[in-house]
Amino acid sequence: MADQKIEFYKGPAGGWGALRSVTNALLRQDIPVKGAKTLLSANQPDGFDCPGCAWPDRNHASSFEFCENGVKAVAAEATARRADPALFAKHTVAELMAKSDFWLEDQGRLTHPMVYDAASDKYVAIEWDDAFALIAKHLNALPDPNRAIFYTSGRASNEAAFLYQLFVREYGTNNFPDCSNMCHEPSGSGMRPQFGVGKGTVTLDDFEKADAIFIFGQNPGTNHPRMLGELRAAHKRGARIVSFNPLRERGLERFADPQDKLEMATLGSTPISTHYFQLRVGGDFAVVKGMMKHLLEREDAGEQVLDHDFIATHTSGFEALEADLRAESWSVLVQESGLAEAQIREAADIYRNAPAVIACWGMGITQHQNSVATIQMIGNLLLMRGNVGRPGAGPCPVRGHSNVQGDRTMGIWEKPPTALLDRLQRVFGFEPPRAHGWDTVSSIQAMLDGKGKVFFALGGNFAAATPDTYETWKALRQCDLTVHVTTKLNRSHVVHGREALILPCLGRTEIDMQAGGVQGVTVEDSMSMVHLSHGMNAPASPQLLSEPAIVARLAAATIGHRSKTPWLWLIEDYSRIRDKIEAVFDDFKDFNARVAVPGGFRLRNTASERVWNTASKKAGFFAHPVPVDTPSHRARARLRDTVVFTLLTTRSHDQYNTTIYGHDDRYRGVFGQRRVVFIHAEDIKALGMKDGDWVDIKTVWDDGHERRADRFKLVAYNIPRGNLAAYYPETNPLVPLASVALDAGTPASKSIPVVLVPHAVPAAAPAAADVALV
Numbered sequence: 001m002a003d004q005k006i007e008f009y010k011g012p013a014g015g016w017g018a019l020r021s022v023t024n025a026l027l028r029q030d031i032p033v034k035g036a037k038t039l040l041s042a043n044q045p046d047g048f049d050c051p052g053c054a055w056p057d058r059n060h061a062s063s064f065e066f067c068e069n070g071v072k073a074v075a076a077e078a079t080a081r082r083a084d085p086a087l088f089a090k091h092t093v094a095e096l097m098a099k100s101d102f103w104l105e106d107q108g109r110l111t112h113p114m115v116y117d118a119a120s121d122k123y124v125a126i127e128w129d130d131a132f133a134l135i136a137k138h139l140n141a142l143p144d145p146n147r148a149i150f151y152t153s154g155r156a157s158n159e160a161a162f163l164y165q166l167f168v169r170e171y172g173t174n175n176f177p178d179c180s181n182m183c184h185e186p187s188g189s190g191m192r193p194q195f196g197v198g199k200g201t202v203t204l205d206d207f208e209k210a211d212a213i214f215i216f217g218q219n220p221g222t223n224h225p226r227m228l229g230e231l232r233a234a235h236k237r238g239a240r241i242v243s244f245n246p247l248r249e250r251g252l253e254r255f256a257d258p259q260d261k262l263e264m265a266t267l268g269s270t271p272i273s274t275h276y277f278q279l280r281v282g283g284d285f286a287v288v289k290g291m292m293k294h295l296l297e298r299e300d301a302g303e304q305v306l307d308h309d310f311i312a313t314h315t316s317g318f319e320a321l322e323a324d325l326r327a328e329s330w331s332v333l334v335q336e337s338g339l340a341e342a343q344i345r346e347a348a349d350i351y352r353n354a355p356a357v358i359a360c361w362g363m364g365i366t367q368h369q370n371s372v373a374t375i376q377m378i379g380n381l382l383l384m385r386g387n388v389g390r391p392g393a394g395p396c397p398v399r400g401h402s403n404v405q406g407d408r409t410m411g412i413w414e415k416p417p418t419a420l421l422d423r424l425q426r427v428f429g430f431e432p433p434r435a436h437g438w439d440t441v442s443s444i445q446a447m448l449d450g451k452g453k454v455f456f457a458l459g460g461n462f463a464a465a466t467p468d469t470y471e472t473w474k475a476l477r478q479c480d481l482t483v484h485v486t487t488k489l490n491r492s493h494v495v496h497g498r499e500a501l502i503l504p505c506l507g508r509t510e511i512d513m514q515a516g517g518v519q520g521v522t523v524e525d526s527m528s529m530v531h532l533s534h535g536m537n538a539p540a541s542p543q544l545l546s547e548p549a550i551v552a553r554l555a556a557a558t559i560g561h562r563s564k565t566p567w568l569w570l571i572e573d574y575s576r577i578r579d580k581i582e583a584v585f586d587d588f589k590d591f592n593a594r595v596a597v598p599g600g601f602r603l604r605n606t607a608s609e610r611v612w613n614t615a616s617k618k619a620g621f622f623a624h625p626v627p628v629d630t631p632s633h634r635a636r637a638r639l640r641d642t643v644v645f646t647l648l649t650t651r652s653h654d655q656y657n658t659t660i661y662g663h664d665d666r667y668r669g670v671f672g673q674r675r676v677v678f679i680h681a682e683d684i685k686a687l688g689m690k691d692g693d694w695v696d697i698k699t700v701w702d703d704g705h706e707r708r709a710d711r712f713k714l715v716a717y718n719i720p721r722g723n724l725a726a727y728y729p730e731t732n733p734l735v736p737l738a739s740v741a742l743d744a745g746t747p748a749s750k751s752i753p754v755v756l757v758p759h760a761v762p763a764a765a766p767a768a769a770d771v772a773l774v
Contacts, residue, residue, distance in 0.1 A: 006676075006692075006715055008669035012254035012269035013221040013228060014068075055224040055398065056204055056525040067225045072654075072661045076488070077507040078537055081108025083489045085125045088114060092121040096494045101464060101729065102660040104489045110504035111541035116496055123493075123502060128545065131501050132557040138454050138481040138499070139558050145172030145433070149443045149452045152178040152412045153459030154404030155508070157521035157533070159577045160547035161403070161410040162584075163570065164458055167555035169411075169421075170430050170563055174437030175452075176414045179404055181440035182465060186366040186744040187397035188408070190375030194620045196613030199405065201394035201605050202358055203527050204230065209392030212240040212354035214347075215273075216284050216378065217364020217750070221251010221667060222653045224362075224398055228255045232270045240350050243273040245364065246281050246338075246648065247678070247725055248718040250667035277347060280338025281646045281723045282368050282751045286626050287344055288377040290333040293325045294348035295384060305352055307386035314610055315383055317621035324623035336626050338720050356392030357382065363400070364648070367750040369631065371741040373624040380621050388619065389610035399526045400657065402508075406524030409603070410581070414439050420584070427583045429564045439745045440466060441737060447475035455497065456483045458547065459505075463492040464658040467735035467747040468707070485550055487540075490658070491729070506546045510535040514549070516573030521548070522595055524603065530588075531600030548574065631739060635700035635753035643687065644700055645679075648750040649728040649735070658729050665727075670715065677756075678717035678725040687756060691716045694759040697726070699734045699752060707734050711759050724754065 087107055093116070096104065113131045114123035126134075139148055150168045152161060168176065180188070188198030195201070207213070207230045220227040232255050235241055243252045253276070254269040279287055299305045311318050334341050351357055359378050365371055379388075379395060387393035399405050411420055414437035421432040438446050444466060446452035455462075455476060462484075466472045472495075476482055479497030486493070487507050493500075506512055512519040512535055520534040545553070552567040560567065570576050575592045582591040587603050594601040606612070612619050627633075632646045651657075652665035652674060664671045668678070677697065684691055693714050699707035709731050719725060728749065739748040 004672035006669055007671060009250060009667050013251040013667060014225070014255050014269075055226045056527045056529050057226070069222070069225050069656060073656060073659075074509060076105070076659065076661065077109075077509050079108050081106070082111050082540065083107040083109060084111040084541075085114070088123040093123070093494050093496070094121055096489075100660075101491055101658065102663065104491060104494070105659060107489050109487060109507075109540035110489060110502065112543045113504060114502040116500035118498075123500075126501070128543075128553070131503060132554050134499070134501065135454075135456070135481065135483055135554060136558040139171065142453060146175060146435075146437070147452060148173060148454040148456070149175045149177060149438060149446070151440075151443070151455070151457040151460060151462055152176065152407055153457070154179045154400065154407060155402055155459050156407055156547055157403060157523055158406045158410050158530070158581065159521050159574050160458065160551055161407040161412050162577060162581050163548055163551040163555070163567075165411040166424065166428065166565065167551055167559070167567075169416075169424060169432040170428070170555070170565065171559055172433055174414055174416055174433050174435065175443065176412050176437055177440035177443040178407060178412050179400070179460060179465070180408055180412075181414075181745060182747060183363050183404070184366050184397055184399050185439075185746045186371035186375055186741045187361075189741075189744040190372040191379065191395065191397075193614060194376055194379045194622060195388065195395070195607040196611070196619075197605055197607045198408070199528055199605060200396040200526065201388060201608040202396045203529075203602065206358060206392050206394060207234055210234060210239055210354075210356050210358045211392065212242065212350055212357045214351070214357060214359045215241065215243045215245075215252065216359065216361040217245065217366075218360060218362030218398055219245070219247075219249045219251060219364075219650075220398070221249055221255070222651055223400065225251070227398065228272065231255070231272050235271055235274070240275065240354060241273045242275045242277070242347055242350055244277050244279050244284055244287060246278055246283075246720055246723050247650075248276070248278065252276065275347065275350060277339055277343055278718070278720055280336075280720045281648050282370075282627070282630065282632075283337040283339065284365055285370055285374040285377055285624075286333045286337035287339060287347065288374070288381050289325065289328060289626060290330070290337060290341070290344035291348035291351060292321075292377075292381055292384060293328055293330075293333070294345045295352060296322065296325055298352060306384050310386035311383070314386075314389075314612065314619050315621055316616045316618045317623070321380060321621040321623045324625075328626065332626050332628070336628065351381065351385070356390065357385070357387045358392070358394060358396050359387075360396040360398050362398050364750055366397075366741065366744075366746055367748055369739070369742055369748045369751065370624075370627040371746065371748075372743045373622070373627070376622040377624065383619055383621060389608055394608065397526070402525075403523040405526060405528070406522070406530070409524055409585070411584075423584045427580065441740055441745050441747065444468070444472050444475045444737060447478055450478065453480045454483075455479045455481070457492065458485050458551070461490040461492050461658040463495040464490065464729040464732070467732055467739070467749060468737040469729070469733040471737055485547060503550055504541065504544050505550060506535065506539055506544050508533060508535060509537050510539045510544070511537065512546045514546070514572055514574070519546070519574045521574065522578070522600075528603040528605055529600055530595060530603060532595045546571075548577065630751065631701070631748070632751060632753040634702070638702075639700060639755070642755055643683075645683075645722055645724045645754050645756065647677075647697065647724040647726060647731065647734065647752040647754045649731045649752070650725050652727050655727070668717070673713070674727050675712045675730060676715045676726065677712040678715050678719055680719055680721045680723070681716040683721050684714055684716055689714060689758070695756040696759045697724075697731065697734060697754050697756060699736065699754055701736050701739075701753070703736065703738065705736070707736065709733050724756075
């Protein structure tokens with residue numbers, strides 16, 4: 001582990017630092033040659049889809065695109081390390097529980113299905129048939145199928161997700177918590193009633209045509225590095241790039257493309273943002289509303305600002321929005337945004353003078369109480385000048401995991417549309433359950449209440465990714481059975497039910513051999529491109545099964561006696577699964593033929609055609625008041641004599657979702673540690689503390705339940721006063737289960753009211769990076 005230090009980074013994102021990081025990642029996993037060869041097949045027509053983020057590859061058939069994040073994901077999956085039965089024989093679950101999240105995943109690829117043995121407090125090997133029989137026994141013994149919960153990670157392929165939702169619905173429930181519930185659920189919840197689709201309308205070609213790109217609540221340098229290539233190209237041709245973020249993020253400032261020989265040789269770089277506005281945490285709503293108010297004022301001054309023809313032909317609700325904007329107070333907008341009125345007007349003028357505008361956003365928007373309303377405000381801004389459904393313009397929610405959007409397309413949703421259920425009934429000959437199921441937060445509550453008894457996870461790290469950590473752990477431990485399909489060991493496997501299984505699966509980079517030969521799977525990226533993925537590495541163990549095979553064999557074991565679906569026949573050749581997908585979803589007509597074409601195909605997006613599948617058959621303007629009654633507002637009102645901060649949780653640069661690749665956050669200057677909290681220098685002084693002091697973080701909530709995360713180092717940082725930032729999952733215990741986005745249910749992890757108190761450091765404190773979440 002690197003020495004612990006704070007040494008602020010002065011270089012650009014990417015560049016030689018990224019290359020060194022890639023080299024270290026490959027060497028660390030003992031695959032310097034194999035890893036490099038594997039990487040050359042990422043996102044290629046005859047290769048595999050990157051298991052990292054959902055940012056698209058241009059035409060999915062281009063030359064290799066360097067991505068530090070993708071390299072780490074591929075290296076972690078293609079590692080030579082093995083978490084085999086011998087590892088579990090050495091450690092009790094109690095011992096594993098005391099290990100850090102980094103240590104758990106660093107043990108390497110799982111090789112055998114494992115079952116928990118309560119007598120020894122260890123996992124021991126089990127045969128696949130016995131594992132499926134155990135799960136089927138529990139599922140079929142439940143008095144009601146709705147007592148079972150089926151979680152889905154965004155890494156599951158379309159084929160696996162389709163079979164999964166089919167099995168679970170034929171079993172009898174719509175309990176489908178998934179990673180969408182924890183990240184971009186508000187995007188769909190806001191966009192569907194506004195545009196008639198829950199997805200972004202733009203493609204990569206639109207980034208070549210945009211005159212301005214507005215980026216809200218997103219850090220592409222860490223979370224979607226390949227996006228920086230598009231932003232770099234846009235900047236070079238003169239597009240305005242406007243970023244709104246409480247933190248100064250290096251990836252939004254400057255970027256050195258590792259594939260640009262001149263830039264690398266000269267240590268040069270390209271600016272990214274032409275304008276950077278550091279608003280307060282959660283201030284995006286007020287900023288966007290202020291921008292729209294400015295546009296109206298310019299119209300009142302005699303300028304032609306709004307696209308009146310578009311508004312009249314394609315939208316509804318503008319009059320109500322207009323009245324609401326005119327009544328809004330500039331003082332409220334300034335106070336709640338954290339920006340000066342002149343800054344808001346400056347941003348609005350950039351938008352006003354740009355013929356075509358794309359608006360991008362990430363979880364810095366979606367993980368707030370008022371995220372749905374904020375997204376609809378961004379949609380309002382685009383609609384005012386007709387920036388939806390034409391070249392170079394449109395909304396662009398940038399999703400995280402590689403197939404999180406595809407999983408939802410395949411039907412992984414606790415609120416299934418009636419049309420989907422009707423089609424499943426017609427194609428497969430069973431009556432699907434019609435009642436809505438539990439999402440992520442309500443699933444946790446159901447387990448706490450004793451209603452959820454079996455928890456099955458198709459990928460992911462539920463125990464680490466979810467809010468209110470210790471309540472979530474309590475919930476999982478109350479289950480009769482917990483099952484996790486996974487490639488590597490993680491926190492969720494040691495926070496288990498009374499009985500527990502770990503089922504190891506193939507990774508995206510590995511050859512999937514079935515009875516019909518080598519199989520490929522499909523995924524859908526953030527821009528609705530569907531493409532085929534083939535692994536190239538030998539499986540980490542001959543014991544591994546593919547995700548489709550695991551789902552099909554479980555279905556056969558559980559409901560095979562009453563199901564008309566030929567589960568085992570379907571997985572002999574995945575083209576058969578795709579034929580069934582085509583039979584259920586009209587947009588997948590000729591699926592197998594279309595996906596065989598290099599680059600795949602794009603699913604239809606009606607909003608990009610200005611066809612509005614909304615209740616009014618028009619795009620909708622939505623008026624919302626500025627949020628002035630958030631948890632932070634209420635906490636400050638209750639504790640007038642106490643300094644209450646608003647904390648946002650974030651990733652380090654050496655992390656993807658809950659996977660910790662290392663203990664460095666290069667761009668923020670943090671090395672060898674993770675328990676740090678970023679804070680304005682003046683706020684440190686106001687607390688009577690100094691940079692480097694240790695503090696405990698406590699949530700301010702009104703339910704009487706203590707939530708705390710102890711021993712974090714203060715790091716003076718360029719962040720607005722009154723705001724803090726710290727890494728998750730270490731800070732997930734601070735997020736109350738009840739703190740969710742209105743009308744979406746997503747945990748509001750980016751706006752937690754907290755206080756800081758001094759921490760008494762023991763004389764021989766453990767290394768911060770070695771402290772487990774517990």
